[in-house]
Amino acid sequence: MILKTPPMGWNSWNTFGQNINEKIVRDTADAMVELGYLQAGYEYVVIDDCWSMRERNENGDLVADPEKFPSGMKALADYIHSKGLKFGIYSCAGVRTCEGHPGSYAHEYRDARLFASWGVDFLKYDFCNFPRSADCKTAYRTMALALRNSGRDILFSACNWGTKEASSWMRGVGAHMYRSCWDIHDCWESMKNIINLQMSNFNGNAAGCFNDLDMLTVGMLGRGNVGEENCCTQIEYETQFAFWCLCGAPLLMGSDICNMDSANRELLLNSELIKINQDAECRPACVINPTRVEFDPLIFVRLLDGGDIAIGLFNLNDAKKKAECIFSDLGIPYSAGKALLLTDLFSGEEILRREDIRTDIEAHGCKLYRARFVDA
Numbered sequence: 001m002i003l004k005t006p007p008m009g010w011n012s013w014n015t016f017g018q019n020i021n022e023k024i025v026r027d028t029a030d031a032m033v034e035l036g037y038l039q040a041g042y043e044y045v046v047i048d049d050c051w052s053m054r055e056r057n058e059n060g061d062l063v064a065d066p067e068k069f070p071s072g073m074k075a076l077a078d079y080i081h082s083k084g085l086k087f088g089i090y091s092c093a094g095v096r097t098c099e100g101h102p103g104s105y106a107h108e109y110r111d112a113r114l115f116a117s118w119g120v121d122f123l124k125y126d127f128c129n130f131p132r133s134a135d136c137k138t139a140y141r142t143m144a145l146a147l148r149n150s151g152r153d154i155l156f157s158a159c160n161w162g163t164k165e166a167s168s169w170m171r172g173v174g175a176h177m178y179r180s181c182w183d184i185h186d187c188w189e190s191m192k193n194i195i196n197l198q199m200s201n202f203n204g205n206a207a208g209c210f211n212d213l214d215m216l217t218v219g220m221l222g223r224g225n226v227g228e229e230n231c232c233t234q235i236e237y238e239t240q241f242a243f244w245c246l247c248g249a250p251l252l253m254g255s256d257i258c259n260m261d262s263a264n265r266e267l268l269l270n271s272e273l274i275k276i277n278q279d280a281e282c283r284p285a286c287v288i289n290p291t292r293v294e295f296d297p298l299i300f301v302r303l304l305d306g307g308d309i310a311i312g313l314f315n316l317n318d319a320k321k322k323a324e325c326i327f328s329d330l331g332i333p334y335s336a337g338k339a340l341l342l343t344d345l346f347s348g349e350e351i352l353r354r355e356d357i358r359t360d361i362e363a364h365g366c367k368l369y370r371a372r373f374v375d376a
């Protein structure tokens, strides 16, 4: 299975945690279609941890919790497929999941067969309770091979939190995406940590296997499982979404999309931002001023299919700052005789610049432009 662009969808963990159930999943699937998410590209509906019974059955198979999922996983998958969506589920490379449900360690081929028989299209594979005597790479390769031989195309979402230098081998063992960070929480500190961590991490991202920055918290407004009292502000949600898009990271919404405000719905449906995320060339973004991380707004450039570039200016400081993006630093010296026609992807405003962009950026805010070369 060749993944050409970063996967998009929804995952239950950020909002619902242990309290996931069939009604929530069905309602979310309905909302994905009715509110325009599917049309915008969000296609996977993924159930995270806590969907199964605490023990396998007498055959050794995983069993969906009948109180949470009374119709069973096959029926739920059928429902999701009937809406034109794809169905994702969760397991763990360890002996138990992070919440203590049975993991797939030493049951990989059996579990992959079962998932395929249910109609699963996506497997998130976690790393809790992993035996000390076992080898992480081998464990992820084993599940990748089990999925590839299950008789069904199943996207393999590896989640060892970026440990053991995951970015250097996850592609090789068969993952389609790999988490490069610890769990996100719905607050600025968490988001800033994830952004800073990417400075040394951009280059792993490419078609076939994408660098996963974790599920989005956009629109959570402090509610739910990873919600925080000091939750993100609207500006911080914009920064989060813009950063995930600029990086070409998988876009898995984590909010309760059935009960989300319109500002965040519009943000998640911003087609210009999604277009950057889904750019066909899948090139990683480059940071122009990595050493200035604590001081000036960070400046990023990403080469896009067809000749445009994306320029991102991100202010991680707690105060307003001026961003100074000098085009010769991007590879466009004055002598090139070129100017950039910049479209601000939040406001839609267009500006023509010959040498630089100098603009104030509010605390924790960002600007993201698509830029077209024009003769100066």
Ligand code: GLA
Pocket (backbone or CB within 6 Å): 013, 048, 049, 097, 098, 099, 126, 159, 161, 182, 183
């Ligand atoms: C780990 C993962 C999370 C989530 C939980 C579920 O912490 O990193 O994304 O899947 O487990 O228990």
